[in-house]
Amino acid sequence: GIQVEQSPPDLILQEGANSTLRCNFSDSVNNLQWFHQNPWGQLINLFYIPSGTKQNGRLSATTVATERYSLLYISSSQTTDSGVYFCAVVGGGFKTIFGAGTRLFVKA
């Protein structure tokens, strides 16, 4: 099956800093989503982005499907950005595979 690798596994930022999270996948995918899991465990949809670039406020994402990676950019980070960021892909068998996540802590 498809392998999904996220990096870095852990990230500590000072409030106001920018960051880039990466998701690599081992095979072609039909779709890709980025989620933020907040401290209460709720998975919040950030982007549905099988290809191309999208922006939503301080967040943006780019997926280069031909090179099998996606990037999530967080600018001017805030303490409320803390949590775990997951990349999830769906391959040819329609099975959803999550990466292990990037754990982000933003210090005030």
Place this chain on the structure above:
Amino acid sequence: EAGVAQSPRYKIIEKRQSVAFWCNPISGHATLYWYQQILGQGPKLLIQFQNNGVVDDSQLPKDRFSAERLKGVDSTLKIQPAKLEDSAVYLCASRLTRGPNSYNEQFFGPGTRLTVL
């Protein structure tokens, strides 16, 4: 628009007992998923329904786990008997449709946190 609903939110049981979780997807969503998320890991897909039919249950431990989606709406996931390693958060998600050209998102419920003692 109401989101994915799950209940209960928390459950504590002893090993070898049985437990059931309930999920109500977003109205009109044909595809429903159950995931298991062990602490510190990403969610792992257990079973996927399209309407009331199972399309993937390859990672469901069928000797103890079962799931159904009668009438293609609500779904229940059952564990019988539970083991210590079943302690996890069980997440339900739904999606409008399943096909490869259906570029739409999965939406998740709040999850049920299960502790097996």
